[in-house]
Amino acid sequence: MNLTLKVWRQKDANSKGEIVAYDVKDISEEMSFLEMLDVLNEKLVAEGDEPIAFDHDCREGICGACSLYINGEPHGPMNRTTTCQLHMRSFKDGETVFIEPWRAKAFPVIKDLMVDRSAFDRIIQAGGYVSVNTSGNTIDANAIPIPKEDADEAFDAATCIGCGACVAACKNASAMLFVSAKVSQLSLLPQGKVEAEERVKNMVEQMDHEGFGACTVTGACEAECPKGISLENISRMNREYLKATVSPGK
Amino acid sequence: MSVLDSKIPEGSIDKKWTNHKNHIRLVNPANKRSIDIIVVGTGLAGASAAASLAEMGYNVKAFCFQDSPRRAHSIAAQGGINAAKNYQNDGDSVYRLFYDTVKGGDYRSRESNVHRLAEVSADIIDQCVAQGVPFAREYGGLLDNRSFGGVQVSRTFYAKGQTGQQLLLGAYSALSRQISKGKVKMYNRHEMLDLVMVDDKARGIIARNLVTGKVERHAAHAVVLCTGGYGNVFFLSTNAMGSNVTAAWKAHKRGAFMANPCFTQIHPTCIPVSGDHQSKLTLMSESLRNDGRIWVPKKIEDAQAIREGRLKPTQLAEEDRDYYLERRYPSFGNLVPRDVASRAAKERCDAGFGVNATGQAVYLDFASAIERYGKEQASIHGMNNASKDEIIAMGKKVVEAKYGNLFEMYEKIKDQNPYETPMMIYPAVHYTMGGIWVDYNLMTTVKGCFACGEANFSDHGANRLGASALMQGLADGYFVLPYTIGDYLADDILTGKISTDQPAFEQAEKNVNDRLETLLSIQGSKTVDHFHKRLGKIMWDKCGMSRNAEGLKEAMVEIKALREEFWKDVKVPGSINGLNPELEKAGRVADFLELGELMCLDALTRNESCGGHFREEFQTSEGEAMRDDENFTFVSVFEYTGEPGEAVLHKEDLNYEAIEVKTRSYK
């Protein structure tokens, strides 16, 4: 199939960007979206142009590196699918495809389609862990049985890949889904409960500090999240936050 | 005496590690504060090492080329992690894990290291659970296990098909905690491009900030390489796109010997290649072989009909299918180790029984598992008269709970529903057992330079068992290196800060800049990927699943010629200043073009078949690998001398005291 791509090009963080049109030909349905971009990049390099910069690594939907706002949707048209797992059979011959970077104040553009998501790392550094040393002197893994339901629910929250699509999807550029996924995972497990109150306060504080917007529960994040992280996590985090900030004696 | 001193401690196998820990030199807490350590790589090995070293009090600088440590290639590991917990009470023990790993590695690994790995394995699980890693659990709330290839117990812990993700996020959280305390300074989007030697010690690295393009100097008292495997030398592999050999190769050129570089693991169950555009291959976890049965048609005309689309696999009667692993290896069946399963698939496809358009695929079928689980569910729910449809529906639910995300991934890529029709799979490059040679303390032949995780060669011999890489990465990083590195650093407590204003740093920085400028100045006619693909094809055809002397000799000549062509005709756009992914790729492919030749040299030197290294000249009449213990019970360790094809071979003899060396049989 042949497609017209309208791609955001931006030299670096300080330059102004613009949409540039490219034609790509003979694209096979079996290709992934990123392989289609590889084909275009090979052509650009051969012609002496600079290829389009985009983040990617695993190409298996798990590292969270790939991003791209495709035709107005983070990770494109397929539900619960990252851009690297999106295949060209989702597009029609002759279609025009718009490709832009994540747009959010807290995710500044580095170049073309690449953005800086280090704000997510700093939120985790603010408290997204259990304060246990790696000494090997921990208790036996089976000493505390954990109900399967809780373990499964914690796992579901823990499958967040930190891609940032939730932020890109949200009109307020809120990071609530991402933050609540980590808060939920750890607060559902006995190991994480001990410091649950400190954790949620610190992580929320860092999130606000990074310049993410407020959550108005539109649900756009859940709809676009490639891993199906549920809005229930946000409710749980709100409860945890309330507990941490208004409980007696605090 | 050999130039290699493996520093294996004295004593019986089960006492070595304890004795060693009791007698090794330590650095006291106050002195640790004046010692800097660079950790390159923040996958399982690097993140766990950096976090542990920082916790102990050292000042750590950690580097990764991704935008966040959470994205290291370890994140993609699917199936699970082994540990000798014996929670299933099925006869597992430290000894059995040790034995399985040495046998699985075809008696080409260092006994003492493997035993230590088995000893610390149980601690890893305790550690991860304490960190909040949500492993799969049974209804009683205890941890669940499954079985992997090459073993007869269930010792694999897992988190659906995303075990690597959960373990890495655990290590990343420990790392993040130390970053927040200021004990680790994290350098994301930085690539190490050289190791700096002062006198004869590793004292720092040269790294490029991939965003600004600036080439920087970083000094430390020791450098730890946790930079992963080099499977991407084959172009197509299951590794992440960025996985590379550069850091290891630079260390090699500075004096770190490479061990068994040709030992490559070809994983039997990957999604087959679909066309020239393909950028990588996707693994379908080994755990699927717990329930999936591998087959091809018995009759060649059925295979042909399937290839041409005239026949569907589901139409083929049971007696017309050849479950060739169950036929050839009745005691391990579909769960034979990877090397054995891969070669068997190739054998059937080469004989004309392949089932996709290119004839390079076999089936992995879940129909009988779905039925079996369905019947079990019917029985649990007392549904004595359940219809066939009800049984299948219940069975699918069970299979979905176990492997849902893998089935989803398959469907996204192939547009076929594996609940309804068998998966098509074929072997692909997956893991490199070879790597930087290290002694028992994980130090390379360069003083002060250490290597952990997939980057070193240490524990898997000629073939790695499933679920053992995650175990090794975390063992090295959490429980081994943090102790052993003290033995070296004990001499450095009075050294004081290492300055980057030294000729060695200046020279190394200049070399790096010159090389980048050269790559940009060639402005030839072919892209970096063009060369990478050609290298990959040579490697796959001649140094892949089976090898022979003639092919390997040809490959060495071809790779050398390709390397020369690369340096004359590659086209790298853009400039050194600022982000330039093509320039990054060019540097990595230039190193692969040297490594490839060394791998062929190694494969050519090893006149035997063992594990993943199958030399066509050395096989039994039944096509099984023929090992030569008398002449090849050693680690091949290569010293760089200026030309990869002229590396000097040193041998580390392998002595087996706790294990009797046997022919490896899974029949």
Ligand SMILES: Cc1cc2nc3c(=O)[nH]c(=O)nc-3n(C[C@H](O)[C@H](O)[C@H](O)COP(=O)(O)OP(=O)(O)OC[C@H]3O[C@@H](n4cnc5c(N)ncnc54)[C@H](O)[C@@H]3O)c2cc1C
């Ligand atoms: C698809 C897949 C599934 C797997 N499943 C399993 C499984 O179920 N069980 C199992 O045990 N094993 C599995 N493995 C193997 C296992 O995942 C790896 O061997 C292991 O994760 C490697 O960890 P590591 O820490 O050594 O390296 P990696 O995770 O590869 O990390 C390498 C690090 O080094 C950094 N780096 C590399 N070069 C440079 C440089 N020059 N400068 C700066 N930084 C650099 C990278 O940024 C990264 O942080 C799987 C592998 C694959 C490919």
Ligand code: SF4
């Ligand atoms: S919550 Fe979903 S969309 Fe947001 S970062 Fe995690 S995986 Fe991505």
Ligand code: FES
């Ligand atoms: S490239 Fe890793 S999730 Fe897409």
